Amino acid sequence: MSDRPCLHWLPPRPDDWRTRLKALSERGASAESWTEAIGLANHDLDFTATNALAGVVGRVFTAEALPFVESRPERLAVLSSSTTSHLLPGLVVGALRRGIRLTAQENDYGLYRESLTEDGGWLADFRPTSVLFALDTRHLARGATDCRTRADAEALIDRTLVGLRALWARARDRFAAKVLQQTPIPCLPRLMGSNEHRNPASAAALVARMNVRIREIADEDGVDLVALDDRVARDGLSAWYDVAFWLKAKQEIALPAAPMFGDLVARILAARQGRSAKCLVLDLDNTLWGGVVGDEGPLGVALGEGSALGEAFLSVQAYARDLRRRGVVLAVCSKNDEEIARSVFRENPDMVLKESDISCFVANWTDKATNLREIARRLNLGIDSLVFLDDNPFERGLVRRELPMVFVPELPAAPEGYVAALADSGCFEATTLTEEDLARVEYYRADRPSLDIPIEATDLEGHLADLQMVLTWGHIDEKTLARTTQLINKTNQFNLTTRRHGEEEVRALAVDPHSLCLWFRLADRYGDHGLIAVVIARKSPSEAEVFEVDTWLMSCRVLGRRVEQAVLEVLVAAVRAKGGRVLHGIYRRTAKNDMVHDLYGRLGFETVAEEPGEIRSRLGLSEFDTFSPPIVVREVVG
């Protein structure tokens, strides 16, 4: 019993899966049966289904060379200090998903070193193209508990790694094989606790340290890592390791994790064969933003800071942008009128992705399979190098059926899961960041200036100056009404009065000539923070030339950057423009807004009345001195 690591980016096994597998087992090796085998592999298979499929594939596709398979066959030797037989089917199926025929063999129990050094032997007969070192954690950490000092422990790691490098070199020199090394999983108990690393005799600490060192030497030796420690951190140790089966059968990786293990290894082999995808094709409505732009308009779609849903879509865009910087080409494939589709990119200030990031923009009413073919043609990329991201199960199903060579990740209903579906799928797996990857970005880039400026700031002021902050502001109008009202009603901490105004009230205040309703956005060199502040000030009904700050709230994301000083300067200028000479500020205490109880004091207001729940302050505008924070302020006129 365990929560097995699911291949959640693949669709679930259909009802007729077992029937199809049986049918496959009765067919001969042919291009059609190979395609069918790949189709069966591309589901979220548990270990039983994985074992069954690998068994059938082994019986149907017996020949070493299969004329209908364009990829290079892989002969993978798994060298291990413990049991690995249960992992081999997952390797076969993981490779099959990527169109690779893989056969795997393992050493007799424990004899991995002998396998490499003996003359002849099974390895020589097998002629591996790749060798995976799957040494278990206890084996790599042997001797750790005898260490007396940290120097002992470092020396032990040194010796273990020297031995490992000799084995890597042997595998490479003897067979011209690619070498893969699995990182040890953190399955050993702690003796001290969180500060385990201070105990020189801790095997758990030694393994953690080894996982750092192994990365350094793997880079030097051109060895690819299978980062099980990282995957375990995501799935949880209990998903990967079952102590009862370690004791019973010396299976360090539990059987339920075998399909994921196989997929992790196979994607590295595929990447080494140049079979990773190169282009991410994005749907728009409900994939890059919430809602339908044709209905909601470019500013009405759910996107941006201020709502969890809007931020979920922001994170999808940010992930796509980061993939692009790493060398993945971006394209758009949307059922929309092109002008309407592009209007969001042009008019919605919350868009992370810009038109210039999109190397091929296709928005029309043609079916998406046809459009994907067109995108591949225009970009001069193989259609099997496309990944298609679409929230709509109909479109996903259509493309999977029409273009089985296009990877279409299965997406959960909620957009916050889209990034994990893409990231966990490994469709863009890369073992190195090559010149070619970066050149691809250059080749497809439009005219976008580089944002990669190294941080050199050390002091806070210098840091703030380096942030290149730009505060834009304007008067609330119909375009900004919905978002500002939303912020007014959800901000709790940096909120001086916590007065909740509905949309109608804000609209009325916005058109009232005796009121000032201001919104503020902040951007810096790292990106756009979106709407970050709202200020409403009203002319006092009783005192001449006096304005009262009815509402002042700010997003906590931008604290500690002197933004409040810049906001006050904007407010003072606006009040002056309306003939005001005095500003009254009120702090009304709530359970959550203590952080701003002295804001007015810090900004130079004098306290005129203090009660337990309320502090009233006053600022004469003739005495107001500007703060000159390192922020460029720009007004946006409706």
Next chain:
Amino acid sequence: MIPEETIHDALAEIFADVFLRDDIPISNELSARDVKGWDSFKQIEIIMATEERFAVKLTSAELDGLRNLGDLVRIVAERGRI
């Protein structure tokens, strides 16, 4: 207690998946000697599939003590969840 019949039905499905055969007669007396290909790896596959199906975890002592399918059925009947 989960009825024995329910467990037998589930085991029939698991055996069909594991051995790609649906003609294996499930009974409490069935053991590795009776089914071709039932080796130690299939054994673990059967146990883990059963563990997942009934949300139960066998202890190391129970793993050591399994002689036939009936031993597994009794543990599932006692501690399993449907």
